[in-house]
Amino acid sequence: MRETARKAHGEPLAAAECLPGLGEKLLSWFEQNKRVLPFRTDPTPYHVWVSEIMLQQTRVSAALPYYERFIRTLPDVPALAACPPEQLNKLWEGLGYYSRVRNMQKAAKVVCEEYGGALPADYEALLALPGIGEYTAGAIGSISFGLRVPAVDGNVLRVFARLYDDEGYITDPKVKQEFTRRVMAHQPPGAPGDYNQALMELGALVCLPGGEPLCGECPLAALCRGRASGRARELPRKAPPKARRVQPVTVFLLRSPEGWLLQRRPAEGLLAGLYQPFALEGQRLESAGEAAAALARLGLEGASLPQPLPAAKHLFSHIEWQMTGWKAELPAQRAPEGCLWADEEALRQQYALPGAFKAYKKRMGI
Template sequence: MGAVSEPLIQWFELNRRLLPFRQEPSAYHIWVSEIMLQQTRVSAALPYYERFVAELPDPAALAACDPDKLRKLWQGLGYYSRVANMQKAAQIVCRQYGGQLPADYAALRALPGIGDYTAGAIASIAFGIPAPAVDGNVLRVFARLDNSSADITKPAAKREFTARVLEEMPKERPGPYNEALMELGALVCLPNGAPKCEVCPLAAQCKGRAAGRAEQLPVKTAKPEKTLVPVTAALITGPQGVLLQRRPSKGLLAGLWQPFAFEGTAMTQPELDAALRTIGLCVQWQAPLQSTRHVFTHRIWQISGFCGTAAGPAPEGCVWASRAELNGEYAVPSAFAGIMRQWRPE
């Protein structure tokens, strides 16, 4: 015990990044930061984090926030189900725990959107509970440290590495230990065959390095190829602004706003015209849109379409949005950012 944790924590204390959620490591701040960082680089997430906690400083504010405002705060981070689950969890925290996240791993794990890793991070960093927080960074560190050929995408391997994390964990300092492992993976034990072994505090005991295999580890099953999905968009503008359509309340990008879009088909202009006429829209077409592409976890949208003008009231489920309203009120997913940039208000 201590062969890994002592040099690791010493390294962390000297090399840790000064991040805002480390300056004030409350359970709420740790929770928000960990959810944001699940699919987002630290440098990209920081402005969102600072704006989010300024607007919603505690679980009560998050629980009571208007869902449209919440989606607008999250706009640009993607994976909007994360923030929807955060609000559900905050409402439970306010009902059951007096507005404070519970200092209990199982209770944290039971909240919507909080998995093993996030529960372990909050429990250990905020409350000093000796719980593991095993993400991709930590799996990579231990795969190399142990020269393990276990496939880290398999549940059995994750259980094996979680046991190793607990085995090396100093029970009196679980938070700094977990943070140090995450930081080592983020700054030194880098992915894609590029570890900086020369500055690693664990280099002397790393079996993967000794065997000359560090760059080949960890072993993981290749992800299946993403499905290419055609999407036809209609960027319709008029005297009142740009016409936005609300997406369904469930499913991909639930509840967000977008230009008219038809997923799964590449439509000609006459086909698009006919589809829009069924909801009372008569569009004067101007030009094709410059096509764009957006990559999701399991699919790629190839977006093409046309821009045009129309007038009159917005159809049901749609709004006319001015530039100011678009910037301040309506959350449009980044999948359509390239399309929306082609709006040139007169």
Template sequence: MENISPALLNWFYENQRVLPFRTDPSPYHVWLSEIMLQQTRVSAALPYYERFLAALPDIPALAACEEEKLNKLWEGLGYYSRVRNLQKAARIVCEQYGGELPADYDAIRALPGIGDYTAGAICSISFGIPVPAVDGNVLRVFSRLYNDPGVITDPAVKKAFTVRVMEHQPPAAPGDYNQALMELGALVCVPNGAPLCEQCPLARLCQARAAGTALSLPQKAAPKARKLEDLTVALVESPAGFLIQQRPEKGLLAGLWQPLLWEGAAMTAEQLPAALTALGIHGITEAKPIPKAKHIFSHIEWRMTGYTVTVEAQPAPDGWIWATREQLQTEYTLPGAFKAYKKRLGLV
């Protein structure tokens, strides 16, 4: 395989998307963008990126941010452990490096929430350090380029691919090279559907294209079956607002807020009044079923049965609060798992 970097870089300089973290690739900006983009499309992440930076323009501001405000800024992106790790890392950077990320791969890699890829992206793009940044896009490009049927979720296969990536990396432009590979995978050597080979600067070198195997690559391990869980959600409203509770500090959706929720049961309408009474909720004036909903986590699928419930004015049960629609908009973070119910809470 001849050196791919000249053709790849020429294509990148002519076709790259104009993105704010490319226009200003400071270490904090690249770091934030990479964490946001781990499970989110660029177009969807950009408004969150701009809003987050407007509120927290530097690492010290991130380190000092209150938890509720931080979660609210992240609301809609999901995977809240990522923003918690982002803040943990920011505090370490403030304590150990004066509030600025160091130009040191090992030091950055050691921070909470930063893996090989993110450390490589920051170091190569922001500091010009010749290190790899191998994500799913890059693995797909190299799987097809070399017509390699190796299972890319296998650590040994990923390591071998990374060696190939580095064989082609120009030491003078590691950041542009890494970004060019990511961009090629995002725009041309796409994950869903046929790759756009006629637009690819590496088409004449691509062994999968020559062999007609591009659509079957890359190979991945079969996903594990998700655990199915039935839940019942009640949107309980009184004159004081909606009843919500903060989830435990550890575990799924840790520290976020939720409406009344019973896990492990799909409750019938006949069972609902007794369940509400058992929690100390009285004076039910109306209870209506709403359409079923589901939410898929990486390892669990929630199947939710829902109800809207109106009650008379009363104190919130211990461990719960009444929150107005305005407070739900500005203060309390309800995760995307309850997206199907947010319209009924006045949040969309």
């Protein structure tokens, strides 16, 4: 078992760390207040897996239509394993972080080859699959298989930081390990899945991020040290984020009678393998002359004088794109290497353009 989960087991809490009745109070609140969600109504390992991966960066209400469409189109692990990559990207379009769904497909292939198409009921085996970390393995393991394992996400860390009035940086692996130990010490043996979900649900509905927690509605209020000290709102603490690397990008919206020019990104790295409007990374072309010269270097002929588009910005976790844009019309011609022309129907049905280009996508009619 991986370090965090392994250390979470079998270590009783010191008396000062005990919050008596936490598990029972939480389960009883969950029973009465839990949201009815499709992956809760039918919590197969596949359903829990898909939902947890989607919910990593997306709120439940926003993720639900994506979840339902995904499960309708790809109802099980073998269907996910066999899905053509473009269709898979299209199902994920709007959720972002496409590496998540690519890793899901890699994992689905492993599950088909090694486990006959059914996710294994084993925490370590789940952890060994591509894209499945401790939290997701814990969620699938506890909710679908009833395993006594933790599932500690940002919601749970926030709740425990406040419950214990603990100022440790939750971004520090040692602090996370310590919180996980406390989470597990309060986990009722007969209900690991409900307990884990109840903690997440409390964090999502009551012990809210980024504002005043709803302590008046909280089943754990009497136990909560952060509430007693008046510091709950200031918790949890995180280490200051590292500065993002700024990267200039020039985006070209180029249209010929055959459609818009799309460029496929490299198979590895940022937004790997996705199609995008043609773009030059590492440079911001500020004049129409520079933009026209760049088109000529690409071998694109007969372009109209490029017209400027508004500047835009997109934040990735470690990079900030500062984009400038140009638009031009071209006569019919071969697309440069690594590119293709896509008409509006193909743009809507076939190609998933990353959200980083949101400011420019609407100018392409999508």
